[in-house]
Amino acid sequence: MIKLLVVDDEHPIRESIQMFMSEKGYTVYTASTIEESIARFKNLTPEVVILDIRLPDGSGLDALTRMHALYSFSKIIMITAFQDMETTIEAMKRGAYDYIHKPLDADELEKTVNDAIISFYEDTKITPKNMTRIAYNESEIVGKSRVMKEIYKMIGMLCQNRVTALITGETGTGKELVARRIHLSSPDCKRPFVTFDCSAVVDTLLESELFGHKKGAFTGAVNSRPGRIELAGDGTLFIDEVGELPLNLQGKLLGFLERKEYMRVGGKSILKSRCRIIAATNRDLAKMVGAKTFRGDLYYRLKVVSITLPPLRQRLSDINNLVAHFIEKSARELGIKQMTLQDGCIERLKHHPWTGNVRELENIIVAASIRSRGNVILLDALEDLLSHHAVSIEGTNAPRSLSQVEKTHVFAILESVKWNKTHAAKILKISLPTLRKKIQTYHLTPSHE
Ligand SMILES: Nc1ncnc2c1ncn2[C@@H]1O[C@H](COP(=O)(O)OP(=O)(O)OP(=O)(O)O)[C@@H](O)[C@H]1O
Ligand SMILES: [Mg+2]
Incomplete structure (x- = not known):
């Protein structure tokens, strides 16, 4: 859930912002004085603060400075009146994210908060790629074949509800594209679309990436951090390569799907989320269930609705x-x-x-x-x-970039072990997920196929 702290001494303003933004899916907290706001801020570390400039116990400028000293990532939006322009400029200089005018305009408020949240994610290193705001045509799905028409029907059905869906298909068939399209065609398209790629994160960090962690939960957890579930808010969480999820986390994911509740790593409180889950995989999950490497209960829970993309x-x-x-x-x-x-x-x-x-x-x-x-x-x-696609490297004497060399080398090793990826990963001294990523990035395919 994205947390919003509203600080204003006027009760009607606090209340109207709270009502309006809660409807938009944010969790809204309020405070009416500087001291109260600092106390709440410490507890919550909200993504966004909406802060009045004139408060009974001092200036919003001081609150701004104190909040930033506590947690500099929070985006602070000042509420200003016309006569406060000088102070507003000063607030911007001191690092306020933006300001909105009194009397408040609902659209302006929502837009400013949305922009602030995107900026927050960018700063906290959740790359914009994982956030949605993609233009519609970027998610255009091309194809008029009969199989694709069936896919469009499924997308049409899925974008009208928030049912969990599983998208399967070989690599490069457009699974992520379809997931984005479902999100973008849904009434929740303005909410975040967050990607969690199970194959791109080392096993030890998977849980905290997904669920977040509390400060001090493990070595290196210097600050508390929200997980992808939390970042997805009321939007969509796209769980890519779900077949790579280790068994212990499969259990935790199942728990979340059933109860819509979870805990941050090292946390004590139960958090709730209503994000929609779309999972994808290019592996045969049914087979994995047979081999006991994928939990059957999770498999059935994920594939409430499933879409299979044709090669x-x-x-x-x-x-x-x-x-x-x-x-x-x-x-x-x-x-x-x-x-x-x-x-x-x-x-x-x-x-x-x-x-x-x-x-x-x-x-x-x-x-x-x-x-x-x-x-x-x-x-x-x-x-x-x-x-020559698989080995498409320009003449061996020509200057080659590091990635070209890497591509040739990874390909050569794979060929030498007849594409036994576990074996190749060992030789290359990289993890299996990393190898899979490289195969995907460089579009390597076996030469004998
Ligand atoms: N039907 C389609 N129309 C237009 N572009 C497509 C279509 N299908 C796939 N693409 C494009 O092909 C590329 C790969 O698609 P995408 O990343 O969605 O595949 P994927 O199934 O998730 O692959 P992987 O399993 O390797 O992650 C993207 O650039 C995507 O835009
Ligand atoms: Mg993909």
Whole structure:
């Protein structure tokens, strides 16, 4: 839950902000004097404070300074009246996040608080990638095939409720895209969309990443920190690669799904959340349940509704539209030329195995567009990319970036152990999740497939 502390000596103002912002899903606390506000602030470390400039026991400016000394990440929004302009400027100089005018305007208030929260997340190193505010077309899903139409129906159904959903499908089939789309099409689209990638966090930190921790809960826990559940607030928590979650945490996640309650690591109080959960995996969870590496009860709890995304090779009729989409997208986003394709290219693309699915296609199109001299992607150039994709490193004598070298090396090791990832991870002295990430980032696929 995102915490808001409202400090104002006028009861009607406190009450109206409290009512309005609680309806928007925030947990709102109030105080009417500086001393009271400091005491509450210490206990709560709220993400956002709405602070009146004139208070009975002193100036809001002093409260601002004291609060920042206690917890500098809090975003403090001053409430100002016209005659307070000088003081307001001073507050901004002292690090206030923004100010709003009296009489208060509900829309202005909500917008300012939302912006402050985004800024809070950025400062506390939850990257903006994990926060939603993406433009609608960035989440455009391309495809007119019958299988994709079924997917659209599921999205249409899921965006009208907050049921837990499981999205499965091979790597690169668009699981995250679909999750974002469900969120963005729902009435809660303005609330956060927070990602928790179980494969990107070392096991020992998974629990605190998900549930948060109290100051001193473990070595290195210098400050209390909210977990992803808390950051998702009343929005959506996207749990990616859920199959990588260790068994002990599977149990804790199940507990949360059943009760909507959890505790921070090292914490004593029970916290509540009403965030919507969408999980994704490219692993066969049913099989994992059989092998007892994934809890059956959690599996059934997650797949209340499940969506299975088809691999690209099962919807080759969509390649044409996808290619057009990626040509347009890369021209817009990467500032590269808008290309056309030589005859025969689409046919050639339809004959590729696409083990990396849509992501692989996107990468091929971007690479082909960047390499082409003119405005046309030539069949030969495409052929070259497709046949060497897994090892697509420019000539060995050319200067190579560290990531290019890493890509070749990781690929070589994987090939040498016939893609036994556990074995390869040992040789490379990296964890299995890290290896998986690298395979994904570099779009490595076995050469014999
Ligand atoms: N139907 C689609 N239309 C347009 N773009 C797509 C589609 N499917 C996937 N993409 C694009 O392909 C890339 C990979 O998609 P995404 O990250 O959602 O895949 P994923 O299933 O989560 O993969 P992984 O299992 O590897 O995490 C993204 O850039 C996404 O925008
Ligand atoms: Mg993904």
